[in-house]
Amino acid sequence: MKKFAVRLWGKLPRFVRKALRGVFLALPKGLQMRLARPSYWRFGLLVSDYYRRHPLLARPYREELKILRRLYRRDPNDPALYEDSPMLVFPYAFCGAYRAMDIPVLRGENGLPYVTHQGKRLYFPASWSEDALRAWYRSLCVEQDPESPHRYLTPELQDARFEVFIDAGSAEGLLALEMADRVERVVLIECDPLWLPALRATFAPWKDKVTIIEKKLSDTDSEDSVTLNTLAREMKIKNALLKMDIEGFEARAIAGAGALGEYASAVLCCAYHRAGDARELPAALARLGYRCGFSRGYMLFAHPPAWLPKPEPPYFRKGLIRALK
Numbered sequence: 001m002k003k004f005a006v007r008l009w010g011k012l013p014r015f016v017r018k019a020l021r022g023v024f025l026a027l028p029k030g031l032q033m034r035l036a037r038p039s040y041w042r043f044g045l046l047v048s049d050y051y052r053r054h055p056l057l058a059r060p061y062r063e064e065l066k067i068l069r070r071l072y073r074r075d076p077n078d079p080a081l082y083e084d085s086p087m088l089v090f091p092y093a094f095c096g097a098y099r100a101m102d103i104p105v106l107r108g109e110n111g112l113p114y115v116t117h118q119g120k121r122l123y124f125p126a127s128w129s130e131d132a133l134r135a136w137y138r139s140l141c142v143e144q145d146p147e148s149p150h151r152y153l154t155p156e157l158q159d160a161r162f163e164v165f166i167d168a169g170s171a172e173g174l175l176a177l178e179m180a181d182r183v184e185r186v187v188l189i190e191c192d193p194l195w196l197p198a199l200r201a202t203f204a205p206w207k208d209k210v211t212i213i214e215k216k217l218s219d220t221d222s223e224d225s226v227t228l229n230t231l232a233r234e235m236k237i238k239n240a241l242l243k244m245d246i247e248g249f250e251a252r253a254i255a256g257a258g259a260l261g262e263y264a265s266a267v268l269c270c271a272y273h274r275a276g277d278a279r280e281l282p283a284a285l286a287r288l289g290y291r292c293g294f295s296r297g298y299m300l301f302a303h304p305p306a307w308l309p310k311p312e313p314p315y316f317r318k319g320l321i322r323a324l325k
Contacts, residue, residue, distance in 0.1 A: 043302045047315045067091035086142045094147040105130040123201040149297040149319030152268045162241040168217045169246040180206045191216040219256030227256035232263040240264045248273035254284045261289040272301045272317040290323035
């Protein structure tokens with residue numbers, strides 16, 4: 001049955017496959033996770049098999065491939081293996097520390113579910129189940145582990161002083177919530193309506209200093225998009241910390257930000273959405289006067305959005321670029 005389904009999928013026109021992926025992305029997050037899990041495992045097997053057949057290419061990824069082999073042994077006594085384990089995205093042993101993480105889920109007066117993060121309420125969409133919320137929040141904590149390739153803040157950045165925090169692709173707004181008391185203003189850029197009620201609830205205590213931009217970040221200004229240069233000019237932004245996790249549109253956002261170095265003192269930019277991002281984005285930021293470095297380790301981008309191509313070798317990708325003036 002599975003082989004038949006795979007053959008059928010391959011025969012569908014490209015626009016039909018793209019439409020079906022769009023339907024999948026519109027499903028509740030918990031259902032997405034349950035449906036996608038088998039494809040994640042198949043992807044991990046594909047990666048392991050590819051490097052088994054190309055041992056010279058596997059040398060830089062020995063630690064990560066060892067973790068993948070550990071995953072597929074499925075030892076029930078292995079502390080790093082648990083339902084919704086993020087080890088297939090972050091192939092490192094530190095993920096095991098989050099297996100027994102207690103995540104109480106409560107509901108606010110507004111009816112939205114939330115967890116308490118660093119003493120503050122972090123709200124989520126009303127449609128999410130508690131299990132889906134716990135899995136998402138656990139993955140956020142894994143992402144921001146000091147050993148994670150997706151870790152945003154280094155000790156140097158934590159000690160630095162910024163006037164504005166710009167969160168492009170804010171989703172639930174975890175990092176903005178951590179920064180809310182440390183900066184004068186917070187700018188959230190999020191075009192997905194799923195997140196907007198939760199963001200308004202989370203940042204209600206800081207409503208006088210938080211602005212939510214309900215557009216996508218891009219290289220042009222339109223009814224549904226905005227450039228960084230326009231935002232900085234209209235909001236008189238300076239000495240900003242900019243974070244970008246915008247699902248493959250990072251290059252376009254930088255292309256529309258020729259004056260970025262005048263108002264952003266530091267940039268935290270995802271580098272794994274597209275295969276060439278780890279090469280092209282640092283070069284673009286360097287031309288704007290930034291010193292660029294990568295976060296430690298590698299990620300596996302196992303399940304890209306419908307508008308991005310399927311992952312191709314080398315499969316392992318750098319997680320973040322940290323660019324400083």
